[in-house]
Amino acid sequence: MTELVSSNRWRYAVWAVLAAGGALLALGWLDLFGWIARHLSPDGVLQSETLSEIRRFNQATPVVGGALVGAALAAAAMRDRLQAWLRAFDVPEAVTAESPALQLFLVSVIGLFLQMLIIRWVSSEVRIFAYFKNLALLGCFFGFGLGTGLGRRRISLLLIFLPLLALALYVQFPEYLGPLSLPNLIRFVGSFDDLRYWVSAPRKALLWSAGLIQIAAIFLTVLLPFIPIGQWLGRLLSTAPPLRAYTINLLGSLAGIWLFSGLSWAWLPPVAWFVLALAGLLVLLRRHRAGWAGTLVFGLALLAVLGLPREGLRVVWSPYHQLLVHPVPAGEGSGRVQHIIEVNHTFYQNVEDTRRPAPVALSHYEVPYRIVPQPGRVLIVGAGSGNDVAAALRAGAGHVTAVEIDPAIAALGRELHPEHPYDSPRVRLVIDDARAYFKRAGERYDLIVFGMLDSHTLSSTVTNIRLDHYVYTVESLREARRLLGPEGVLVLTFAPGIPWMHDRLAETLQQVFDQPPLLIGPTLIAGDPSQIQAALARDPQLAQEVRPHASHPAIRVTTDDWPYLYLPRRGIPLLQLAITGLVGLLFWLIARRSLGSMARLDGQFFFLGAAFLLIEFQGVSRAALLFGTTWLVNAIMISGILLMALASTGFVARRRIVSTQPFYAGLLLCVLLGALLPLEHLAGGGLWSRAIGPVALQTAPLFFSGVIFAAAFRQARDVRAAFSSNLLGAVAGGLVESVSYLTGIRALSWVILLFYALAWVSGERATAHG
Known part of the structure; x- marks a missing residue:
């Protein structure tokens, strides 16, 4: 900021602010957005919502633009005084x-x-x-x-x-x-x-x-x-x-x-x-x-x-979401109030009394219990505020295990739900990730219900994996099937409003159960055929609503390696x-403007940073697969990566590293192993595949790369340039991460391998040039 003290920089800054203010004034006065909208609209007519937005914008821009113009003119007139004020915010050496x-x-x-x-x-x-x-x-x-x-x-x-x-x-x-x-x-x-x-x-x-x-x-x-x-x-x-x-x-x-x-x-x-x-x-x-x-x-x-304050809203910040709770009338003249929960400004669920009679096609809460009346043991994943749990209790379920990842949503359900399902002695509430519960559960269930489990956020700050991605993969649904009893049924409700996404879930269930599921509106039903057919035979209303799934072999199902439910195809x-x-x-x-030239970047540290971010992405994704997508797992995983960096730094501090070539060789070998080993081998139930194997596979590259980084950092001529290059390399690695949408997560190992090879070559060149 103090670089503005130079006359040229000050002049440029004043002109930039003046230009910004003038542009805003022009936007408002000339109705530029309105002109663009009318020009591009097929019939030249704008919706009332669009007109209202443009009107508010045109009212605000002259105020903001005028303020910027005034600020620029004042800055030009009071340069010395303003510069003294800016200096007060500088941090002296x-x-x-x-x-x-x-x-x-x-x-x-x-x-x-x-x-x-x-x-x-x-x-x-x-x-x-x-x-x-x-x-x-x-x-x-x-x-x-x-x-x-x-x-x-x-x-x-x-x-x-x-x-x-x-x-x-x-x-x-x-x-x-x-x-x-x-x-x-x-x-x-x-x-x-x-x-x-x-x-x-x-x-x-x-x-x-x-x-x-x-x-x-x-x-x-x-x-x-x-x-x-x-x-x-x-x-x-x-x-x-x-x-x-x-x-x-x-x-x-x-x-x-x-x-x-x-x-x-x-x-x-x-x-x-x-x-x-x-x-x-x-x-x-x-x-x-x-x-x-x-x-x-x-x-x-x-x-x-x-x-x-946000008028009329109750705001709760859970470990995962911002929850907005709206009280609304439950019905005309009823005098009752129900609540709507939004997640990050997106509708999530009505906390409602679901006892009201409704047609079967609209009452997805009741459909599972028309298939399996009075089930002995029920598992509900994505239990939310308790609507599905309340339906299970009304149907006479003997015991309900309700799995919900967000403790705040469950707490709101306990407090606000008119049927108070979480207070029932027949209900066991489990705060955990659904996939993690599938791996850990030892019970068998007569009925498993996926309660519109749909995430509105990512699982970690370093991945493009959503909280629900690993729940709808082939491997996940196979784990759920393992928990069904001999006559068990799985009911999955998902309402994306997009046909191909519903077909994808149906294809996934067909692969898991070796038979096409039945569909009732947004609900898919799979499991024991005799149980399902008996339900349809005794319930003509239900049978009228059912339609078979028409197979779509061309639709790619999601897997643990490619879990992107919301993409229609690889790409x-x-x-x-x-x-x-x-x-x-x-x-x-x-970067080019600030650092003078991209040539000032240190190639070895740049490529180490790019590869490291992808390794971190893979590590957090695998941790989510093996142990769940909870905030605690993410914090432990990221902490483990930093602890491995500490261990590598301690190793280098206590030893004289003559050459990093052996460590680069070990690093490339470990990454190559990660590229060749299928991800499903990490998701088994044994001790080796679920704990020792994955930890070793993930920590070995971190150790080798940490030793290489620490050894190079100790010898760096300019530690600031080295550290900066490493962080900017991480930005490049983050941009490349989206390749996993095309290749899958495991194939990123080949990109990581390339980045580490480039780091090795850059390091050797730097050593050769002294």
Whole structure:
């Protein structure tokens, strides 16, 4: 920020703000979005919703544009005074020179904590980031990498607070953004036919341009706060021997992971997260009076915006989701109230009294018990707020095991459900991942019900795997079938509104049960044929609603290696390509501008970073497959990766590594083994395949790569450039991760193998050139 002191930079900045303000004024006065929409609309007529959005946007843009123009003119007139104010937010080198080891630890804690905070917060509020969560992760890594490489430049605290404040205002006041509002960002995703996360009518007149503008703007807003933190980290890395500094950084990162995980476990809201991050910054700035005061002022402003109440809503932050609870009338004149639960601003479930009579085709809660009347033992996965459990109890089930991954959703069901199913002594509530429960359960069930199990978020900050992806694979449904008794039936209800997705689930059940399932509306039925046929014979109403599944062999079913339920076929979706291209372009432009030249990147560290992120992605995905997609498994897995890096660093610190070639050879061999070993071999039930084997297969590459990184880092001429190259390489690896949509997860090992080979070649070249 202080680089603006130079007259040219100051002039450019003023002109940029003036141009932005003028553009906004023009957008509003000329009704540019309206012109585009009418021009591209087939009949030139706009829907009332679109007109309302454009009207609000045109009302807001003159205000914001005028403010920017005024700010630019004021900055030109009061240059010296404003520059003095900007300098007050710079962090002097004297501040970072005091207790450097303690500061390095604290900056590492804050950096990792803020990274997890931003990813969780943005993905909960901005819906597209809930399904492309690694997009926020890449923004964080990109900011860290740039900041570390720019460690010699002055650090401005304004780069932390201004973007966060802008993002908070964007989230809290979306109604003034018109075509750039959050709902239109959702519709932008809906306009891509090859990726189905939401069923919405595309309005391509506005969506493409507005959607890409928003994604780029949010990505930059996520990126910017990590530049000064990365600068601070880069400055501190040079104050101690490389391996000691790296060890302190790893320890701080571990502390940051568990600090944030603890807050998530306690169901605390974002205000509490930011209070802790603000407290950490104030501790770091305790000797810098002006920076401390500025941080406090901006921090309180941010907390004030985040703390604004949402009228008529109850907001609960679980370890996985932001839950919004709406009270609504249960029916005209009934005087009763029911509740609607939204997950990350998306409808999830009605907490309703399902005792009302309804036609069988509409009452999917009752269908399982028309097939298996009064079942002895019932397993319900995706139990949610308890609607399916209440139906089981009404049908006379002897014992119900209800599995729900989110404890907050279950708690809301216990509190709000009018039938209070979770209070019944016949119900055992299990808070766990469905797939993990399938592996661990020892009981047999007469009936297994999949209760519209549909995730609205990803399972981890480093994967593109959703919480429900591994539940609907062939391997998962085989594990569920194993839990059925001799006359057991499995009932799966899923309402995507997309025929091919329903056909995919039917094809999966046909493979698992060796016979086509029966369909009743959104419900699929498979299991013991005699039990199903007997039910149809005694229930003519049910028999009228049933239709057989027409086989579609061309439809690819999902597997543990390719679990992408929402993709119609193997291939990288157009939306993913568009986002990857956008981020890649921003990466190239910003990195080239900031670092002077891409040639300054250290090739060995760059490719090590790219491969490491893919290894981490594979590791977290395999952990989700073997042990579940719970927040605890993810925290332990990421912590295990950091602990392995610590162990590798300790190994190098105690030994003289003459050459890294043996370690590269061992690394490539381990990765090759991972590429050749089918993923299903990791998912068996024995001790070797479920524990010792997977752990060894996953940790061996981490150990070898950790030794290589630590040995090279100890000899690096410029530790800041090395660390920056590694982080920017991780961004490149994250962009390549989407290849798994085409190849499957295991085949990523070949990409990892290529990156490590390139790192080896780059390292050997660097050694040869001294």
